[in-house]
Amino acid sequence: MTLAELARPAQDYSYAFLDEFAKREVRRRILKAIAIPGHQVPYASRELPIARGWGTGGLQVTLSIAGPHDIVKVIDQGADDSVNAVNLRRFIARMTGVATTSDAQLATIIQSRHRITEERLREGQVLVLQVPDPEPLRAVEPNISLAREMHADADYALMWLGLYEQVVRFGTFMTGASYPVVVHQRYLMSPSPIPRWDTPMLHQAAHLTLLSAGREKRLYAVPPYTDVRPIEFEDVFFQVENQQGRICEQSGAVNKFMNEIPQPDGSMCYQASDTGYVEKLVRRARGEPVAIGATYYDDDGTFYHPGYLKEQEPDHR
Amino acid sequence: MYVAAKGGERAIQQAEQLFRELNGTFDATFVRLIERHMPYLIDRVMGEGSLYAPELAALALAQTGGDLYEAVLLLRAYRSTQPRLAYAEPLDEAHTFTVRRISAAFKDIPGGQYLGPTLDYSHRLLHLDVLDGRDSAPASPDGATGDPIDKTGAADLPFDPHPPALTDWHRRYGLLAPLPDLPPHDPASVPDVTRDPIHFPAPRAHRLQSLARADTGGVLALGYASMRGYGMIHPTVNEVRLGYADVRLRHPVSGALFSAGRVRVCQGEVVTPAGSGSDAHPSTNGAAPPAALNPGFTATIGWNEVKVIAGAMLDLEMEAANAHPAHREEFVLYHTEAVEASGFCIHFKLPHYVTFNSSLDAIRRAYAAVQQAEPQ
Incomplete structure (x- = not known):
């Protein structure tokens, strides 16, 4: 008998890639994160066969919660067919045997880089957001030990000061994506670099949102039906990206988050960023039977929680 | 275009x-050649x-084209x-076969200094004659063959591999x-940076583990900044050691210690007079008189002298009272993490059109x- 005969084959990975101890740790941290909405929970964060910073945080969560009966959708910047989304999806499917879909309604787990679907998610669905930088205070305090203390004290004064300075200098809030929010009236949270268009979708949502930063080793959660409020003033309001007058050239959709595509002639063409949604609109236009769920914003651009988004008076200065 | 409708899957396969x-x-065979002939590269990757x-490690290098x-x-x-199956006993001098050991602090030290295998005093000349078909092996002093130690020739004094x-x-x-008197x-029970998230100030185990797996280039860049003028400036290398350490495990049934194999290890140790450089005006806490020297230490698997020195x-700097911001613990450990730093750097290639x-x-x-x- 040789040593080679005794050894197990080198080609051998456990279910969902991570060893069971690693998955158990992630699941425990998730439970803690759900119990303290918006609070960043540190975790060990194993290396995965995907480069760090390419979705390894979201991937560890998805791999830890997925079972063989799950249906997984993966999107990157809204697109199911973006190369990195494709790569993560085939890795998840390869390691867990889950079915995959581009239909937000069919998915049980949606892993996303920086978009939430236009169709409303429902109870029982899990949205896993990939997070590059979990710390909303980073811009005002790069040292994470000090930032942790500020969270403990709910000391967010520097954030309000920054917001005020933006209004004074530029006449408007200048934050693009990753607009900071307060969760359950307590923790300041980065919603990950989703556009402001998506930020309200986290508020009193039916689904569970798990946010995970693999490189920075922090995960946090927004449980279903939890208050999520962007920071704003009583007289200067949070504003989503203006989608007025934009029509998706592929599907005819309006008042959805649009990609701007510059044209050689200097004009701009628009495509709805949520490709799963576009696909269904196109199929419906062809006369195919397709179930399209209610969207967070209707075709007039009205958000489904009345009064949550406030129209800014033009002379607020 | 890297977001092509339905083209993503095919595109990445073809790429x-x-x-x-x-x-x-x-x-x-090629993997074995790399393993045999690129030991320092292998050590760095490991x-x-x-x-x-x-x-x-050799397979990884072959697979990625280096x-x-x-x-x-x-x-x-x-x-x-890989699950963690067992914990090895701590390494010590008695169970490490030292092959190179130098100190800049004294002309000679107890146990002796020996250069061992090094290119330190070689002339950095390309051996162009190899390209002309000659063998790269240098002539051995006494014509011995076989074991590399025999080939080199015997030392004048007896050699203690466990100084x-x-x-x-x-x-x-x-x-x-x-x-300290340790239990x-x-x-x-040792904090493990691969199993626990790191908090600052970090447990010493986390710091040394992070340095052990840190990016060589990153550690060098920050360490060089300290040496060159932003910190301690010129600590003394107390000891640099290269050796082969026995990985000693306790048998799960009999409890007997046995060696599961030998690994290449190296360690670097520097000292600086307390209160010098960025350690000026330290707080003494009114405790026992401070020791005269402050030590800094790094060890890693494989032989990598630049990194351990x-x-x-940097270990010294992280303890210093007034270290430059780039030499503080959180800064050093976060920014020398090879996988995180390189991964985040290349992630900027991903589409960012939604955030933009x-x-x-x-x-x-x-x-x-x-x-x-400003009305017109």
């Missing part, structure tokens, strides 16, 4: 295929990959799949603080606000 075609195929597996960061990531990712630590001598004379050591300097679009919207709002404030 990988193109990489493989361009760089050629390889087999197990050290930063945090996994002692020369064969897998892209160091990719090779390190391969090892780290493989490591994630004592030079810090023992410093401690005897009160130059370094005495070692019997339980390896499983620069790392030891969101910023454009904010800029347009600001323009509109300006135009409104």
